[in-house]
Amino acid sequence: xxxxxxxxxxxxxxxxxxxxxxxxxxxxxxxxxxxxxxxxxxxxxxxxxxxxxxxxxxxxxxxxxxxxxxxxxxxxxxxxxxxxxxxxxxxxxxxxxxxxxxxxxxxxxxxxxxxxxxxxxxxxxxxxxxxxxxxxxxxxxxxxxxxxxxxxxxxxxxxxxxxxxxxxxxxxxxxxxxxxxxxxxxxxxxxxxxxx
Numbered sequence: 001x002x003x004x005x006x007x008x009x010x011x012x013x014x015x016x017x018x019x020x021x022x023x024x025x026x027x028x029x030x031x032x033x034x035x036x037x038x039x040x041x042x043x044x045x046x047x048x049x050x051x052x053x054x055x056x057x058x059x060x061x062x063x064x065x066x067x068x069x070x071x072x073x074x075x076x077x078x079x080x081x082x083x084x085x086x087x088x089x090x091x092x093x094x095x096x097x098x099x100x101x102x103x104x105x106x107x108x109x110x111x112x113x114x115x116x117x118x119x120x121x122x123x124x125x126x127x128x129x130x131x132x133x134x135x136x137x138x139x140x141x142x143x144x145x146x147x148x149x150x151x152x153x154x155x156x157x158x159x160x161x162x163x164x165x166x167x168x169x170x171x172x173x174x175x176x177x178x179x180x181x182x183x184x185x186x187x188x189x190x191x192x193x194x195x196x
Contacts, residue, residue, distance in 0.1 A: 003190050005149060006032045006123045007069055007085065007092055009116040011109030011139070013039040013131025015159025017048060020129065021055065023182050024074055026195060029057045031186075033069035035077070035085055035094065037112040039105050039131065042080035049076040065096040077107035084115035092119055103135040109163070113139025122147025125189060127182060128173070129153045131163035141172035149189050152176045 008031070012020055016038045024034060040048060045062050052060040052074065063075035063083055069092040077083035082099045085092050095115075102108035109128070113136055116124050126143040128136050130153055144150045152164040152173035157180065167173050177185060187194055 003032050004123070005125050005190060007116060007120045008032060008034045008125045008127070008186065009085070009112055009143070010034065010036045010127045010129065011113060011131075011136040011163070012037075012129035013109075013133065013135065013160070013163060015130040019153065019159075019179055021052060022179055023127065023129070023186070024052065024056055024058065024060075026183060027056070027058055027186065028192060029072050031058055031192070032071055032190070033092070034058065034074040035063070035069060035083065035112060035116070036074060037077040037083060037107045037109045037136075039107070039135070040079045042078065045076050045079040052076075063094050063096050065094070067094050068092070069094060077112065080106050082111045083107050084111060085119045086115070087119040103133065105135050109136030110139035114142050117142040117146045117148065120148070124148040125186060126150045127152075128164050128167045129179070130158035130160055132160045133162050134166035136163050137166035137170050137172060140167045141170045144172045144174065150174045151182055151185055153182070154178050
């Protein structure tokens with residue numbers, strides 16, 4: 001299937017490991033490629049990716065430098081590294097590099113979202129989930145300004161309503177919604193039939 005949006009970027013921190021799981025768990029196996037930055041230390045991201053891979057319909061793994069973003073694949077930014085999306089012809093790959101922390105984080109959600117805004121523009125979906133602080137808020141605004149479809153998790157369903165709140169305050173969020181509704185919003189935006 002040809003989708004008008006061909007990449008999904010997700011960012012989260014505190015409480016995010018379970019929130020991300022509930023967003024991606026039932027996405028169909030041919031969903032456009034997903035790139036994820038979750039604040040986790042080095043070593044933990046590989047285990048987290050492995051856990052998701054056992055549960056999700058899509059394949060999940062920790063990203064390696066040069067990996068292609070492709071349908072049916074979720075790439076998790078490695079702990080301690082910065083991950084960016086790079087445009088390659090009609091598609092995308094990821095750059096994974098050892099760099100300084102941004103907003104106190106490596107990986108940083110802002111780094112990922114800014115790169116998706118530049119590489120994919122209005123072909124992207126951006127989702128900011130539960131987390132402390134403001135990492136990702138400015139990056140999601142950048143995505144929003146480039147025409148991406150943006151979603152923020154609402155206060156009541158967040159473990160910590162920090163990152164989504166900051167994004168909402170900046171006007172970066174098209175829709176602020178409970179976590180439970182995010183998967184169906186993705187399906188609707190992609191034109192995938194709802195879960196029965």
